[in-house]
């Protein structure tokens with residue numbers, strides 16, 4: 199009986215019910231979408247390993263470090279393996295085609311980044327070809343590249359036209375691993391630089407080192423920076439995640455505001471639902487009075503109103519989740535390449551559903567208290 | 583005959599801001615089991631208030647209300663609710679059916695407060711709707727029924743739990759003559775054939791004429807007739 203009452207009461211005002219459900223659905227999908235963006239961003243940060251540290255020029259990331267630092271870093275206690283890379287910043291056909299390109303020292307780089315997996319024969323081919331490249335699976339998929347294809351890049355920092363031959367693809371061993379990077383030989387970069395600016399050879403963008411114990415990271419970083427203090431190129435060393443975060447302080451502010459917005463959205467869901475429930479409960483005051491007159495206890499009224507509010511919010515949540523998927527997928531197609539992984543996480547889905555249900559129950563409770571404890575005589579009077 | 587309603591020194595005072603409004607003044611009244619009583623009186627004289635006391639919807643400021651052997655002024659709200667569901671059937675001026683439930687489901691509603699199997703419930707509902715002459719309107723919603731038909735469904739809802747007392751506050755107040763007559767006929771029948779004690783508030787002398795006893799309330803004081 200109670201189920202019947204709830205189900206029929208929900209759609210008594212069809213337009214109102216539909217508008218409420220749509221309102222909740224839109225809010226839920228915005229919540230889902232925003233949480234997905236936030237999650238994707240954090241995955242990027244989490245993807246960095248805590249046993250890797252990054253050493254760069256203390257002045258700014260734009261300034262290089264000498265290649266000679268490699269040996270010095272390797273001889274630092276607690277440091278296991280050292281590799282280095284330069285940000286290339288080339289353009290593929292159109293500036294809109296953004297993806298990261300790094301000139302790397304191949305053997306040590308893939309040792310330091312074991313999560314990038316390359317088939318041995320492809321790795322061999324890459325090592326043999328000075329202008330070869332290894333690209334992420336997702337990136338290759340995006341531009342339809344195959345092994346053997348030649349990819350022309352236009353340099354911005356390192357001017358000129360650069361042609362690379364894809365010798366292999368890598369895939370991420372972890373879901374969080376970024377599969378959109380373009381790697382090529384640092385040696386090739388250095389040779390080309392030598393042809394144009396012989397004075398600028400032997401420059402490394404930054405060093406990445408693995409350390410034996412992540413708990414010591416702070417000490418090791420400090421030790422390295424002290425060692426190069428008062429040298430021609432002072433260093434700044436930090437953990438890889440701190441390094442990544444420093445890239446995205448701007449986006450970090452945006453992410454914080456997104457977090458706030460996602461909670462504001464929950465408040466909006468609450469207002470939409472509470473508004474509907476207060477209106478409905480007020481119109482039905484005399485009905486609740488009759489139900490109480492017949493001898494039903496206040497709990498029955500609670501169940502009726504909170505149940506109705508929960509049903510409304512679940513329908514809204516369901517519809518909202520259904521529309522979240524196309525929205526997120528559409529967004530992923532458009533700009534997903536900025537994130538190593540852009541998927542709706544189960545956590546986001548659960549959070550959205552739980553938040554909506556909690557809010558649904560809460561918005562039903564206020565009018566329910568009013569209706570359940572209303573004086574019967576006053577309630578019956580309302581209709582005359 | 584036994585006394586089913588015993589009211590002793592019942593007073594009710596409402597407080598509105600600083601003002602005190604004594605609506606019922608030291609009412610004494612006994613009603614025998616199986617009686618059909620009409621309560622009359624000018625508007626504002628306290629008829630509904632008295633009826634609500636008898637029905638266990640409101641509690642007196644002072645005095646005793648004993649119905650079917652239970653002392654109502656001693657009960658809390660939740661006990662009163664349980665008591666009402668067993669002893670009282672309600673008929674209102676504006677029928678007060680649930681708009682989202684069919685005639686059948688409206689009659690079924692109070693039965694959910696009583697432990698019954700589905701079959702027993704169904705039997706009672708059909709019987710009640712037959713008694714009020716609406717066996718063919720079971721699946722109709724209130725807005726598909728005339729006022730008189732809605733009031734008949736309400737009467738079926740009032741008798742379906744087999745209560746000892748039926749209270750009716752101006753049950754014909756919103757009906758035309760012919761429908762009003764049908765409703766009064768039903769009440770007389772249930773009083774005679776099923777032995778229900780009926781307390782009916784009415785403005786209509788003709789309706790009051792169908793009752794055995796008429797009592798007049800005036801400014802909170804009761805005069806027998």
Ligand SMILES: Nc1ncnc2c1ncn2[C@@H]1O[C@H](COP(=O)(O)OP(=O)(O)OP(=O)(O)O)[C@@H](O)[C@H]1O
Nearest residue numbers: 596597598603605624625626627628629630631632
């Ligand atoms: N909850 C309340 N608070 C304050 N005053 C009340 C309350 N309920 C009833 N009254 C007052 O008590 C008096 C009696 O009301 P009651 O409803 O019993 O009258 P009545 O005889 O049924 O009148 P009518 O024929 O118009 O229905 C009225 O003056 C009314 O204003």
Ligand SMILES: [Mg+2]
Nearest residue numbers: 629630631751
């Ligand atoms: Mg009245």
